[in-house]
Amino acid sequence: MNLPEPIRLVAFLVGLMAFVGFNAAYLVWAERKGSGRFQRRLGPTEVGFAGLLQPIADSIKLLTKQLLVPPTVDGLLFRAAPLLVIIPAMVSLAVIPFSENLVARDLHLGLLVVFSFGSIHVLAVMLAGWASRNKYAIISAARVVSQNVAYEIPMLLVVITILMTTNTTSLSEIVQKQAGPFWHWNIFRLDQNPLAPVTFLVFYICMLAETNRAPFDMAEAESELVAGAITEYSGMGFGVFFIGEYANVLVGCALATLLFLGGWQSPIGVLPGAFWFLLKMYVLIFAVMWVRWTFPRTQFYTLLNLSWKVLIPISLGTLVLTAITLKLF
Amino acid sequence: MTPAEAIEAARRAGNETFILNLGPQHPATHGVLRIKLTMDGEYILRAEPVAGYIHRMHEKMGENRTWAQYLPNTSRIDYLSAMTYTHAYVAAVERAAGIEVPRRAEFIRVITSELNRISSHLVWFGAFLLDLGGFTPLLYAFDDREKILDMLEAITGSRLTYCYYRFGGVYNDVDDAFLGAARDFVPYMRERLKMYETLVTENLILRKRLEGIGPISKKMCHKYGATGPVMRGSGIAYDVRRMEPYSVYPELEFDIPHYPEGDCMARYRVRMEEMAQSLRIIEQAVAMIPAGPFQTPGVPKSLKPPAGDYCFAVEAARGRLMVRIVSDGKEMPYRVRWRTPSFCNITLFEEASRGMMLADALALLGSLDLVIPDIDR
Numbered sequence: 001m002n003l004p005e006p007i008r009l010v011a012f013l014v015g016l017m018a019f020v021g022f023n024a025a026y027l028v029w030a031e032r033k034g035s036g037r038f039q040r041r042l043g044p045t046e047v048g049f050a051g052l053l054q055p056i057a058d059s060i061k062l063l064t065k066q067l068l069v070p071p072t073v074d075g076l077l078f079r080a081a082p083l084l085v086i087i088p089a090m091v092s093l094a095v096i097p098f099s100e101n102l103v104a105r106d107l108h109l110g111l112l113v114v115f116s117f118g119s120i121h122v123l124a125v126m127l128a129g130w131a132s133r134n135k136y137a138i139i140s141a142a143r144v145v146s147q148n149v150a151y152e153i154p155m156l157l158v159v160i161t162i163l164m165t166t167n168t169t170s171l172s173e174i175v176q177k178q179a180g181p182f183w184h185w186n187i188f189r190l191d192q193n194p195l196a197p198v199t200f201l202v203f204y205i206c207m208l209a210e211t212n213r214a215p216f217d218m219a220e221a222e223s224e225l226v227a228g229a230i231t232e233y234s235g236m237g238f239g240v241f242f243i244g245e246y247a248n249v250l251v252g253c254a255l256a257t258l259l260f261l262g263g264w265q266s267p268i269g270v271l272p273g274a275f276w277f278l279l280k281m282y283v284l285i286f287a288v289m290w291v292r293w294t295f296p297r298t299q300f301y302t303l304l305n306l307s308w309k310v311l312i313p314i315s316l317g318t319l320v321l322t323a324i325t326l327k328l329f
Numbered sequence: 330m331t332p333a334e335a336i337e338a339a340r341r342a343g344n345e346t347f348i349l350n351l352g353p354q355h356p357a358t359h360g361v362l363r364i365k366l367t368m369d370g371e372y373i374l375r376a377e378p379v380a381g382y383i384h385r386m387h388e389k390m391g392e393n394r395t396w397a398q399y400l401p402n403t404s405r406i407d408y409l410s411a412m413t414y415t416h417a418y419v420a421a422v423e424r425a426a427g428i429e430v431p432r433r434a435e436f437i438r439v440i441t442s443e444l445n446r447i448s449s450h451l452v453w454f455g456a457f458l459l460d461l462g463g464f465t466p467l468l469y470a471f472d473d474r475e476k477i478l479d480m481l482e483a484i485t486g487s488r489l490t491y492c493y494y495r496f497g498g499v500y501n502d503v504d505d506a507f508l509g510a511a512r513d514f515v516p517y518m519r520e521r522l523k524m525y526e527t528l529v530t531e532n533l534i535l536r537k538r539l540e541g542i543g544p545i546s547k548k549m550c551h552k553y554g555a556t557g558p559v560m561r562g563s564g565i566a567y568d569v570r571r572m573e574p575y576s577v578y579p580e581l582e583f584d585i586p587h588y589p590e591g592d593c594m595a596r597y598r599v600r601m602e603e604m605a606q607s608l609r610i611i612e613q614a615v616a617m618i619p620a621g622p623f624q625t626p627g628v629p630k631s632l633k634p635p636a637g638d639y640c641f642a643v644e645a646a647r648g649r650l651m652v653r654i655v656s657d658g659k660e661m662p663y664r665v666r667w668r669t670p671s672f673c674n675i676t677l678f679e680e681a682s683r684g685m686m687l688a689d690a691l692a693l694l695g696s697l698d699l700v701i702p703d704i705d706r
Contacts, residue, residue, distance in 0.1 A: 039468040135349050139371060139687070214462065215534055223357045223460045224688050295534050297462025299688050300371070302537055 012104035016093050020086075023250055024243040025055035031289050038293045065235035070133070073232065077131035082237050084124030085244030088117035092251045097172045099264040099273035110171040111159065114255060118210070121248055122148040125212070125219055128241070129229035140228030143218040143300055148210060150307035155206035157315035158199050161322045162259050165192040175263030185262035191329065193322040195314075200260045202315050204284075207252040209303070211245065214292035218300055253284035344369055349687075353382045357460050357691045360701030364678075364694075366687075373690050376682045378675050384705040391654075391665030396422055396632045397496065399665065404490040406667060407703040409452050410646035411491050412438075412445035417652045418665075419494040420575060421641035425634035425656055426496070429625055434498035435577045436618040440511055441481060441493065442643075443607040443614070447518065448477040449646035450600050450607075453698045457597070458529065460695035461538055466529055473521055480510045496632060498624030508615050515612045522605055530601065539594035543693030545681050546591055553677040557648020557670050558603065559697055562596035564589035569644035581613050593696040600698070631660050647671050647698055671703035 003011065029044065029051065036043025044051025069078060095110035097103035107113055122144060129141025163169060165186065166177045178185050186193075187200045209216040220228045230241045257263055257280040264273030298306070352363035361382035367375040387406055391399050403418045404411030416438055423430060451474040455467030478488045484507050485493040485500070493500050529535060550560045560567055566587040570578040586602035588595035636658040642651040648670030655664040674697045682690040 035464075039465050040472060041468060135347065142370075217462070221462065221688070223462060224691055226356060293465050295463065295532065296458060296538065297688075298534055299538055300686065302534075 009104065012094070016090060016104065020090055020093065020243065020247045020250070024246040025059060027246045027249070027285065028058070028242070029055050030286075031292075034286070034289050035293045038290075059239065062236050062239040067237055068232075068234040070232055072133045074131040074133070077127045078232075079237075081124050081128035081131060082233070082240035082244070084120060084127065086240055086247060088120040088124075089244060089247035089251050092117045093247075093254070095171060096251070096254050096258065097175060097263065098277050100172075102274055103172060106170065106172050108168075108170050111163070111169045111174070114171075114251065115156065115159070118248075118251065119148075119152065121210075121244075124244075125229045128233070132229065132232040134231050136225040136227075137229050137231050140219045140221070140225050140231075143221075144212065144229065147212075147216065147218055147300075147303060150304050151206045151209040151311075154202055154307060154311040154315040155210065157312070157319055158203045158206070159259065161193055161199055161315075161319050162186060164319075164322050164326060165189060171258050171263075175258055175265065178262040178265055180265075182262065182265075182267035185260065185265070187260040192325060193318060194325060195318045195321060196260075198314065199318050200256070202311055202318075203256055203260065204287075205306075205311065207256060208288065208291065209307070211248040211252050213245075213249060213288055215295040215298050216303055217292075217297060218303060221297060223297075249285060249288055250281070253281045253288065256284055257281045340369075346374055353379075357694065358701070359456055359699070362675075362699065362701045362704070366690075368687070371686045371688075373682050373685050373687065376679050376690065378678055380672075380675070380701075380704050382705065383702050385702070387706045388665050388667060391662050393661060395660045396634070396662060397630070399662065400495070401490070401492045404492055405702070406669065406706055407645060407647065407650075407671070407700045408489055409449040409700055410445055411489065412442045412493065413643050413645040413650060415491065415494045416442055416576075417641050417643045417645075417650050418654075419496060420643070421639050421652050421654050422496055422632070422634060424641055425637065425639040425654060426632055428497040428628055431498055431622045431625060432577070432619050433502075433621045434623045434625075436614050437499050437503055437623060438494060439576055439578065439581070440503075440611055440614045440618070441484075441491075441499075443610045444477050444481060444511065444514075445491075446646045447604050447607050448474045448481075450604050451477075453600060453646075454525070457695040457698070458535075460691055461535065463529075463535070466525070469521075469525075473518060476514060476517070480507060480514070483507055483510075495624065495628075497628040498622070502623040508618065511611055512615050515608045515615075518608055519605070522601065522608075525601065530597070536594065538689075538692055539597055539696075540592060541590075542593045542689050543681055543685065543696060544591045545677060549677050549680060553680075554673040555648070555677050556673065557645070558596050558599040559648065559674050559677075561585065561587040561599045562696075563591040564595075567649075569642050569649050573642055575641070575643060577614070578610075580617070581610050583607075583610050593692050596696040596698075633658055633660060642668075645670055647700065647703065648674065667706060669703045669706065671697075671699045671701075672706075675699055675704055 033043040044054040047053040047057045069075060092114045094104040095107050095113050097106065125144045126141045129137040166174045168174060187196050189196050193199060212219045230238055233241060257277060261280045264277040266273065266276045346367050346369050349366040349368045351366055352358040353361040363379040363382060365377040365379060366373050387402050390402055400415065403415045406414050451470040455470035458466040481491065482488045484503050485491045545559065545563050547563050547565055550563050550565060564587055566585045568585040571585055583606045586599050586606065588598055634656040636656055638655050640651060640653045642649055650670055651668040653666040654662050657663040678694065678697065682693055685693065
């Protein structure tokens with residue numbers, strides 16, 4: 001694409017927002033349809049063919065609903081929190097390469113950008129809970145903070161092993177290093193990191209916890225905390241949180257694809273790169289949904305124990321192992 | 330640090346506590362139960378159940394309608410296990426008036442009661458896992474329950490609040506289609522229970538959430554009068570069907586599942602095995618059911634049991650259900666009094682939940698299998 005830079009950026013901005021909006025809407029549809037199949041029912045069927053217009057109907061409903069702001073809340077923070085959930089996720093997508101050329105900004109520090117914006121999500125949910133002045137929301141906010149702090153550590157440790165093997169923080173370069181047959185993907189590079197599949201698993205579990213998805217959905221935990229931090233939100237305030245949740249899952253799965261599954265690299269050499277990238281990403285997203293509709297929720301302290309007593313030692317172990325392997329071979 | 334020590338430490342450190350109002354509209358209380366929780370962070374210092382949001386004066390209503398007119402009320406006290414409630418009342422009145430029940434009717438009562446018990450436990454199974462954050466098992470459980478409801482609908486005409494048992498028998502004879510459906514249901518449900526065992530019971534997350542959580546001791550059961558699966562989960566093999574046999578239960582073979590652990594997992598396992606035992610009972614009863622009348626002829630429309638005080642206890646899905654009726658020889662009861670299992674089971678929640686975390690306390694609440702209208706009546 002040889003567009004002038006400002007126009008190119010605007011085009012990408014619009015494109016990414018449309019991408020997030022479209023995905024949020026149709027991932028909800030896919031989740032409802034998918035969970036329907038898991039539960040031996042049909043899911044949405046009424047609006048449009050196979051319920052395909054259901055997300056549109058839902059968003060019209062959410063947009064037309066009254067935005068209730070309870071009088072006791074902190075108005076500024078209460079309104080700012082939904083924006084803080086969705087904007088970082090969109091910004092993170094700007095550095096994610098969908099294919100060799102399809103990337104809004106190929107920064108050298110792309111990986112760091114994703115993580116620094118990703119950590120704002122915690123702040124946003126905490127603010128939402130805090131500003132709501134609701135006891136359930138505050139419990140949820142406290143949970144979110146300790147959960148995300150606990151899971152950011154193993155996640156970053158795992159990412160460091162990737163950095164050690166690839167020697168770069170640019171997401172495009174990380175993918176380029178995985179070029180060639182599929183056993184060059186980081187998840188199969190046992191010659192560099194003998195525990196590479198375990199590393200991927202740790203990353204995936206941490207990603208589930210970071211995005212507050214089941215079985216780690218402590219923040220929402222509808223049977224304990226009603227709706228957690230978003231209890232007091234109505235209409236599109238709630239809708240934006242919903243989009244933000246899916247946008248975060250999108251970023252998380254995109255990152256897992258780039259870091260471990262060779263990004264846009266094709267395993268068999270046909271079809272454009274963007275297709276393979278999206279395919280891998282959606283397979284991971286499908287697994288996220290699958291987990292949600294299969295497992296019950298964990299307890300909060302089990303969740304923290306899992307991070308501090310299992311995942312952090314494992315990721316530290318893989319880090320040391322990778323360092324030794326790289327030095328020796 | 331155990332939760333109890335944590336609370337002590339919090340108190341010493343001068344931590345503030347707060348009141349968390351759980352209900353009457355909360356997704357985990359499955360009805361209009363309200364629990365006032367005094368919390369220290371996520372730890373519960375004191376739980377105070379507040380009942381009465383769905384009080385409908387079922388006992389008082391008994392005093393201004395005839396003995397037979399009260400029958401529909403009985404199935405609305407615990408809507409999930411309506412058959413056993415009607416059974417208790419009908420049997421109490423039969424005891425008072427000295428009405429004989431034909432053997433065929435007794436067998437019909439046993440089959441329908443046990444089917445009802447399975448459907449009640451299936452609702453508990455789904456709702457309990459919903460409390461634990463697993464949504465999918467609910468719909469599988471309701472799929473099975475649907476089969477039972479269809480069967481019962483075919484013979485009773487209603488799907489939930491049956492009014493099928495009458496003084497001296499049942500309202501309607503069962504046909505071969507129903508008996509065949511009940512016979513076919515047994516192997517089908519056994520397969521499903523096997524599936525639940527491998528898919529749900531052996532799930533690591535579920536076991537971590539239930540094992541060792543919410544222990545209820547034998548002493549606590551005696552103290553609060555807890556019965557049913559709650560008591561059997563604490564290692565006391567008490568079942569009214571065996572201890573105070575009624576109907577044709579003495580002729581049927583079944584075990585009383587009980588576990589000594591007293592935790593949520595024990596109560597979970599007791600209920601899952603009770604479904605299997607109910608299937609055994611249905612299997613035998615369907616094979617043994619004799620031909621003959623389903624109703625004793627000549628039971629008067631306006632019944633006037635001789636003056637006196639009568640009791641009858643049955644094993645409802647949630648525990649020992651006892652009804653006491655006082656007659657002064659008139660057309661209407663002088664007094665109807667229900668001893669409902671959910672009411673006694675909720676009273677131990679205050680002591681059992683002390684020092685627990687909120688999520689665990691909700692698992693405990695779910696494992697008690699409360700039906701709120703049964704508490705309030």
